[in-house]
Amino acid sequence: MGTILVPHHLDERLSDVDFPVAAGRVVTAEPGGGGFWQRVAGLHAALADAVAAEQGPPAVVTGDCSLALGVVAGLQRRGVDPAVVWFDAHGDLHTPESSTSGYPGGMPLRMLMGEGDPTVAGRTGLRPVPAERVVLVDGRDLDPAEVDFLGRSAVRHVPVAAVPDVDGPIYLHIDLDVVDAAALPGLRFPVTPGPDADAVRQAALRLLATGRVAALTIACTWHAGEGTADLARPTVEALLAAL
Template sequence: MTRILVPYHLDEHRPGLEVPYEPDVTVTRGLGGDDVWGRVAGLYGEVAELVAAEVRAGTAPLVMSGDCMVSQAVVAGVQRAHGSAPSIVWFDAHGDVQTLETTASGYLGGMPLRMLAGYRPELLADRLELAPVPEDRIVLVDGRDLDPPERDYLAASDIRQVFTAELDAEAVPDGPVYLHLDLDVVDGAQLPGLLFPVAGGPSADEVGQAVRRVLGTGRVAAIGLGCTWHDGDDGRAAAARVRAALPF
C-alpha cells in the first residue's frame, strides 16, 4: 500500500499536518490564481494520476489530507484506472452534502460528497474528467451533524445512511469501492483537537472494526483519510490514537 500525503486544507498548505502513517509520497504544488477551484484543480490532477497508477498496478493507495475535498482526486484516479465510477463508503460525522446555494457558513469542505454525486461539475469534476457517482452506490456512515438542507437532500436521495455498528459486507455497494474516513466520525470526546468535533459517535476502535469489515470484501480500490484536526500536540495525539485503531 502506497501512502500519499496531500498536506492541505482546501487551498491552505499545512506542512505541519500530523498524519497517522509515514507517507511514501508527498504532493505539493504552488497554487496560483484567485479562483479556489482553479487553485486546487492542478493539485488534484497530480493526486488523481498517482492514484490511477497505483490502482492499475493492483494496489489500493492510502491518501491522507487535512480535508475531505481531496476525495475528488482519489475518485477521479480510481475512475481513470477502472473506466467507471467506484462505489463510495463515506465515514463522516457530517453529511458533506451542502451546496453553494444551501450552505450557511460558506465552508467548501461541507460539499465534497454532494459534488461526487454530481453537483455543479463545472467547479471541479469537469477539470478532473470525473463522472458522477450514482446516489444508490453511496453509503454515508454515522453522519449525525446535519443541517436542515442536508437532511432534506438525504431524505429525498438514494444515498443509504447507516451507523458504524450496522456496516457490514452486505451494506457495501457493488463494484470497486472508495473507502473514505473523515476521522471526525469518531466521538469528539475521544479524539483530541478535531476541527469540528461531534458528540455521540463511535469509538476509534469501533470505526477500526467497521473498516476491517469493508476491507474484508476485497473490493476496496482506494482509501482516503481526512485528518481533520489541529496541528501540534493535539494533532499528534489524534494521529497516534487513529494509528492504534485502524488496520493500515
C-alpha cells in the same frame, strides 16, 4: 499498497509532521488564481495523476475531505467506478447554493455525485457517482438542507454499527472526526457524542476484509500542533495495514 500524503487543508499547506503516517509519496501544489475551486483544481489533478499511477489500492492521507474528488477521478482513470462509503460526522452534502457558511469542505460528497461547482470535475475528468452507490456512515451533524437532500435521494445513511455490504469496488473515505470528539481533542469540527475509535476501526476493517476496497482516504481533520495525530495513530496504522 502505496501511501500518498496530501498535507493540505483546502488551499492551505500543512506541516507533514501533523499526520500519523510515513508516506511513500507526498503530493502538493501551489494554489492557482481565481475562486476557491479554481485555486485547488491543480492539486486535485496532481492527486488524480498519483492515484491513477498506483499499481494497487492507494491509501491517501490528507487534511480535509475535499481531496476525495481527486482520488475518485484517479480511480476512474484506471477503469474503476467505485461505490463510495463515506465515514464522517458531517454530511458534506452541500452545494454553494445550500451552504450558509460557504465552507468548501462541506461539499465534496455532493460533488462526487455530480452536483455543485464543476471546476474540479472538468479539470480531472471526474464522472458522477450514482447516489444509489453512496453510503453516508454516521453523519450526525447535518444542516437542514442536508437532511432534506437525504430525504429525497437514494443515498443510504447508516450508523457505524450498520454499514451495509455494497457491490463491486469500494472507495472507503474516513474523516476521523467521525470518532467521538471526546476521544480526539483538537478536531476542527468536533461532534459529540459519537462512536469510539474501536467501533469505527472494526466497521472499516470489515469493508477492507472484502478485498474490494480500491482506495482508502483518511482525512486528518484536526488543528496542527495539538497532539491529535498521536492519539489517532493506532487507528490509522490498523487501517493501513489492512488495505
